[in-house]
Amino acid sequence: MAEQLSYLFCTRTSRDLAEKIAQYYGQELGKINFQEFSDGEFEPVLDESVRGGRVFLIGSTFPPADNLLELLLMIDAAKRASAKSITVVLPYFGLARQDRKDKPRAPIGAKLVANLLTAAGATRIMTMDLHADQIQGFFEIPVDHLYASTIFVDYIRDLNLENLTIASPDMGGAKRAKNYAGHLGAEVVIAYKERKKANVVEEMFLIGDVEGKNVILIDDMIDTAGTLCKAADILMEKGAKTVRAMATHGVLSGKAYENIENSKLLEVIVTDSIPVKNHLSSKIKVLSCAPLFADVMKMVHEHQSISSKFII
Numbered sequence: 001m002a003e004q005l006s007y008l009f010c011t012r013t014s015r016d017l018a019e020k021i022a023q024y025y026g027q028e029l030g031k032i033n034f035q036e037f038s039d040g041e042f043e044p045v046l047d048e049s050v051r052g053g054r055v056f057l058i059g060s061t062f063p064p065a066d067n068l069l070e071l072l073l074m075i076d077a078a079k080r081a082s083a084k085s086i087t088v089v090l091p092y093f094g095l096a097r098q099d100r101k102d103k104p105r106a107p108i109g110a111k112l113v114a115n116l117l118t119a120a121g122a123t124r125i126m127t128m129d130l131h132a133d134q135i136q137g138f139f140e141i142p143v144d145h146l147y148a149s150t151i152f153v154d155y156i157r158d159l160n161l162e163n164l165t166i167a168s169p170d171m172g173g174a175k176r177a178k179n180y181a182g183h184l185g186a187e188v189v190i191a192y193k194e195r196k197k198a199n200v201v202e203e204m205f206l207i208g209d210v211e212g213k214n215v216i217l218i219d220d221m222i223d224t225a226g227t228l229c230k231a232a233d234i235l236m237e238k239g240a241k242t243v244r245a246m247a248t249h250g251v252l253s254g255k256a257y258e259n260i261e262n263s264k265l266l267e268v269i270v271t272d273s274i275p276v277k278n279h280l281s282s283k284i285k286v287l288s289c290a291p292l293f294a295d296v297m298k299m300v301h302e303h304q305s306i307s308s309k310f311i312i
Helices: 012-025 066-080 109-120 133-138 149-159 171-184 226-237 256-261 290-301
Strands: 006-010 032-036 042-046 054-058 085-090 124-128 143-146 164-168 187-197 200-207 214-222 242-250 267-271 284-287
Touching: 006 012, 012 054, 012 066, 012 290, 042 066, 054 066, 054 290, 066 085, 066 109, 085 290, 109 133, 124 290, 133 143, 143 290, 149 171, 149 242, 149 267, 149 284, 164 171, 171 187, 171 214, 187 226, 200 226, 214 226, 226 242, 226 256
Parallel strands: 006 054, 054 085, 085 124, 124 143, 164 187, 164 214, 214 242, 242 267, 267 284
Antiparallel strands: 032 042, 187 200
């Protein structure tokens, strides 16, 4: 029986990350021809045969919605080209914050995206640090949910910080912070925040002691950075020696870069799951998630267990 071939393609906005993944994977990215119409419509066409093969489509679905639509069209193209399996690699899963109906007449956007990806023809999903773990259950196909902890833990250890304390900027991330703290043998503190509306924090309180501690705030994403910067202010007011922040996805919208640059944060570490303009702030450091995805893609293609990639 002939060995199943693998093919790698990517969306246009995720090309930088996809090229790194392809390099670590040991295979070049496949070519896609894009036809664009004057009204904004576009058509991606796979420029090589994928019949009977395993196709990996790499693309984060951050706004605008064109990124999601482009990925859906590529899935449909691979399906109609008779690919045997289509693994969608989503370093960042857009609309993940809409994971439940938390107010009357609100949509569940994450479930809608899951339905769209499946309806388009995806046979497997590979993503990293979903905003809520239960989003995996929105799919009726296998989901490989990876964690940036495999990247961040080594970086934290290399810092060799004394009196290390892991902090969560909100109650929702308490479990994540506790897992990091347990793995690193550190203490944990939690910031409790109250919001009146999205992206605006009204009040924040600290649970735990940070006097003389080197604190690292852990979160899944940084959007406007308002929460992180406010948490850093409170931690420093309570006697923290230094405050750093780590987040998997650097959404960094609005005045995020300005907020970070003017904050009391010593540095902010994110992955390249979303393109980051780190030149806009000297405090931002980007660690690549490409090796992690390349390794897991290869394991999946070779039908190997990926459990070794789960640290926290």
